Amino acid sequence: xxxxxxDAAGLQGVLARLRQNAxxxxxxxxxxxxxxxxxxxxxxGAVPSMTLSVDEVAGFAASADGLLVNLGMLEPERRAAIPLxxxxxxxxxxxxxxxxxxxxxxxxxxxxxxxxxxxxVSLLKSNREEMDVLFPDRDGAQRLAKQETAxxxxxxxxxxxxxxxxxxxxxxxxxxxxxxxxxxxxxAVLAACLAVEPDPLIAAASGVSIFNIAAxxxxxxxxxxxxxVPELLDALYLLNEGDLQRHLGVVHAGDILDRRTL
Amino acid sequence: xxxxxxDAAGLQGVLARLRQNAxxxxxxxxxxxxxxxxxxxxxxGAVPSMTLSVDEVAGFAASADGLLVNLGMLEPERRAAIPLxxxxxxxxxxxxxxxxxxxxxxxxxxxxxxxxxxxxVSLLKSNREEMDVLFPDRDGAQRLAKQETAxxxxxxxxxxxxxxxxxxxxxxxxxxxxxxxxxxxxxAVLAACLAVEPDPLIAAASGVSIFNIAAxxxxxxxxxxxxxVPELLDALYLLNEGDLQRHLGVVHAGDILDRRTL
Amino acid sequence: xxxxxxDAAGLQGVLARLRQNAxxxxxxxxxxxxxxxxxxxxxxGAVPSMTLSVDEVAGFAASADGLLVNLGMLEPERRAAIPLxxxxxxxxxxxxxxxxxxxxxxxxxxxxxxxxxxxxVSLLKSNREEMDVLFPDRDGAQRLAKQETAxxxxxxxxxxxxxxxxxxxxxxxxxxxxxxxxxxxxxAVLAACLAVEPDPLIAAASGVSIFNIAAxxxxxxxxxxxxxVPELLDALYLLNEGDLQRHLGVVHAGDILDRRTL
Numbered sequence: 001x002x003x004x005x006x007d008a009a010g011l012q013g014v015l016a017r018l019r020q021n022a023x024x025x026x027x028x029x030x031x032x033x034x035x036x037x038x039x040x041x042x043x044x045g046a047v048p049s050m051t052l053s054v055d056e057v058a059g060f061a062a063s064a065d066g067l068l069v070n071l072g073m074l075e076p077e078r079r080a081a082i083p084l085x086x087x088x089x090x091x092x093x094x095x096x097x098x099x100x101x102x103x104x105x106x107x108x109x110x111x112x113x114x115x116x117x118x119x120x121v122s123l124l125k126s127n128r129e130e131m132d133v134l135f136p137d138r139d140g141a142q143r144l145a146k147q148e149t150a151x152x153x154x155x156x157x158x159x160x161x162x163x164x165x166x167x168x169x170x171x172x173x174x175x176x177x178x179x180x181x182x183x184x185x186x187x188a189v190l191a192a193c194l195a196v197e198p199d200p201l202i203a204a205a206s207g208v209s210i211f212n213i214a215a216x217x218x219x220x221x222x223x224x225x226x227x228x229v230p231e232l233l234d235a236l237y238l239l240n241e242g243d244l245q246r247h248l249g250v251v252h253a254g255d256i257l258d259r260r261t262l
Numbered sequence: 263x264x265x266x267x268x269d270a271a272g273l274q275g276v277l278a279r280l281r282q283n284a285x286x287x288x289x290x291x292x293x294x295x296x297x298x299x300x301x302x303x304x305x306x307g308a309v310p311s312m313t314l315s316v317d318e319v320a321g322f323a324a325s326a327d328g329l330l331v332n333l334g335m336l337e338p339e340r341r342a343a344i345p346l347x348x349x350x351x352x353x354x355x356x357x358x359x360x361x362x363x364x365x366x367x368x369x370x371x372x373x374x375x376x377x378x379x380x381x382x383v384s385l386l387k388s389n390r391e392e393m394d395v396l397f398p399d400r401d402g403a404q405r406l407a408k409q410e411t412a413x414x415x416x417x418x419x420x421x422x423x424x425x426x427x428x429x430x431x432x433x434x435x436x437x438x439x440x441x442x443x444x445x446x447x448x449x450a451v452l453a454a455c456l457a458v459e460p461d462p463l464i465a466a467a468s469g470v471s472i473f474n475i476a477a478x479x480x481x482x483x484x485x486x487x488x489x490x491v492p493e494l495l496d497a498l499y500l501l502n503e504g505d506l507q508r509h510l511g512v513v514h515a516g517d518i519l520d521r522r523t524l
Numbered sequence: 525x526x527x528x529x530x531d532a533a534g535l536q537g538v539l540a541r542l543r544q545n546a547x548x549x550x551x552x553x554x555x556x557x558x559x560x561x562x563x564x565x566x567x568x569g570a571v572p573s574m575t576l577s578v579d580e581v582a583g584f585a586a587s588a589d590g591l592l593v594n595l596g597m598l599e600p601e602r603r604a605a606i607p608l609x610x611x612x613x614x615x616x617x618x619x620x621x622x623x624x625x626x627x628x629x630x631x632x633x634x635x636x637x638x639x640x641x642x643x644x645v646s647l648l649k650s651n652r653e654e655m656d657v658l659f660p661d662r663d664g665a666q667r668l669a670k671q672e673t674a675x676x677x678x679x680x681x682x683x684x685x686x687x688x689x690x691x692x693x694x695x696x697x698x699x700x701x702x703x704x705x706x707x708x709x710x711x712a713v714l715a716a717c718l719a720v721e722p723d724p725l726i727a728a729a730s731g732v733s734i735f736n737i738a739a740x741x742x743x744x745x746x747x748x749x750x751x752x753v754p755e756l757l758d759a760l761y762l763l764n765e766g767d768l769q770r771h772l773g774v775v776h777a778g779d780i781l782d783r784r785t786l
Contacts (some may be wrong), residue, residue, distance in 0.1 A: 226495025239560025488757025
């Protein structure tokens with residue numbers, strides 16, 4: 001294991017640059033997640049924009065520092081906006097994060113996710129169930145690796161895979177699962193980290209760590225999922241280098257551990 | 263009064279089964295209510311889904327354990343989705359809750375509410391004003407009773423009527439009225455209770471009691487409507503058998519008290 | 525400086541009438557802001573309504589006590605609803621507040637904002653950047669003054685200009701900028717104040733003061749932007765005459781200080 005791949009120093013640098021650069025992330029995300037996602041970005045020092053209008057979205061996406069495409073709920077208006085925003089971000093060379101929410105339950109979302117992936121994105125964030133539906137064979141996943149797309153596979157532990165290397169992280173709180181849209185908001189944090197860190201592995205591992213360490217600190221101060229929301233936003237706002245140093249839970253940083261995550 | 267109709271033991275059983283079975287409730291609800299409704303269901307141990315897309319909604323509704331149809335705001339997309347979801351839930355035999363928000367101010371919502379009621383729903387949740395508009399004569403309400411639709415009429419006290427029996431409950435907090443979407447979220451809780459309790463009277467009385475007892479506990483810890491939101495979610499998450507026993511406010515459980523509620 | 529133009533007594537009167545009259549404000553606002561805006565109005569004792577449906581919106585706007593038109597995100601459905609609501613409010617003589625969010629980034633929003641302004645609104649709330657795009661020459665701003673439109677220009681200090689008079693206020697908290705939709709919610713508060721106070725200058729200065737004094741009190745109790753949200757709603761709910769007296773930050777109340785704000 002090479003602890004040079006991802007460590008507290010790298011993580012601290014990403015958080016500092018987030019606050020310094022204040023990247024604007026254009027978020028095409030589901031209505032349930034919009035307000036919380038905007039507040040997560042603001043608490044971190046980043047800036048959200050959210051318009052879905054087809055006559056505006058390309059301009060907003062091209063001028064942003066990153067784009068989040070979340071397929072949850074996928075109302076027709078957002079579906080129409082997504083290709084315009086993705087094309088604009090690609091042409092402008094901006095990082096794109098895809099979160100293929102519930103593709104296992106919707107053939108139309110699955111088709112759209114595959115189409116977006118085929119054109120190339122910076123990062124795919126999914127859980128194991130969504131991965132299995134998107135990549136029923138391993139060849140598809142290998143192709144994804146060739147396209148230089150970073151993978152974040154969330155679960156009890158979180159795996160980040162990019163360019164033949166893997167980081168496994170063990171931060172977080174079970175309370176996160178009892179608040180809606182926490183996974184969706186993580187997608188926006190990942191886009192913000194990609195906007196300030198050129199190495200996708202470090203950016204992705206930093207985004208997961210920042211969000212999940214803040215969640216741990218927040219859960220320690222919460223009675224339940226209701227108080228977790230304000231506590232998590234406060235924790236993201238107050239997070240400092242010492243917190244990151246003390247709480248970072250790197251289980252592995254080095255070669256690929258598990259072929260199934262490719 | 264027969265206290266066998268609804269009592270703390272019945273209520274405790276419903277809460278235990280909610281947490282054990284984790285029913286998924288598909289919610290077609292207004293945009294203002296979506297996030298809070300999702301968080302209320304999650305805090306209780308249930309699972310929300312919310313898509314409105316016409317190509318997805320029937321599948322999501324049929325595979326859910328219950329359906330909430332809330333007419334607040336009624337944007338065109340949701341209006342198009344509602345009949346598809348209602349048909350799918352009916353065919354799959356899943357409980358349906360209708361919340362006819364503001365039908366007194368919108369003829370088109372009123373017409374849609376009547377159309378849905380004519381086809382049969384498991385539970386109608388409304389306030390007195392909405393009831394008066396939906397049922398200007400008593401015959402309509404009698405027909406509803408024949409369709410085996412449970413009624414929840416909210417107010418200073420809450421009435422639940424089903425199959426010739428009535429429960430009147432006196433829990434809650436005045437602060438609930440100063441937070442948006444609390445009534446809408448109650449609709450989702452009612453659907454979740456119907457998913458785990460076959461007797462609609464007990465299910466409905468349990469849903470009202472769980473929500474309103476949690477609100478009482480939360481109000482005791484709140485300075486105002488802002489802190490009520492996290493406190494209410496925490497209270498739903500932490501609610502235990504003793505709380506239900508101590509706070510349950512059954513004013514009546516037995517024969518129909520008041521013909522006007524039919 | 526004439527401190528008769530706007531002082532604590534005038535402000536206290538507006539807050540008292542808000543709570544007594546409970547004006548209903550119809551809000552055509554962006555999805556990210558809807559829930560928070562509704563909760564801000566409810567915490568103050570006002571009543572929100574939010575439907576965007578083209579078959580309902582004119583009726584809801586005409587029967588409300590005020591209308592908020594916020595151009596953030598501007599999805600097609602809201603864009604279609606806005607002219608109907610504005611016409612209905614104008615014909616019914618109800619106050620209209622326009623918040624031209626991000627017109628500097630969207631030519632189509634800018635065109636719509638100019639069209640609404642040309643027809644006359646009670647109050648335009650904007651920041652300096654939006655003002656510069658809406659009024660590249662001063663003649664446009666002079667025309668606005670002739671139309672009896674009050675201006676609220678937000679910034680480090682907030683300027684209110686109406687009918688040759690100006691109030692400059694210095695309340696607020698930097699934390700407000702790290703919570704989404706706080707400026708959007710202020711627009712709804714301004715509409716509520718116009719519904720209970722006939723002098724647009726006093727109404728606008730009261731709305732800004734109520735919101736920003738509550739924010740100061742809330743920030744003193746907050747660890748970060750997460751806790752600010754419940755604290756701000758509690759503070760709006762608990763705000764009393766003494767708070768307003770002690771905290772009101774009038775920098776100027778009298779003649780126009782700065783021609784650029786016209």
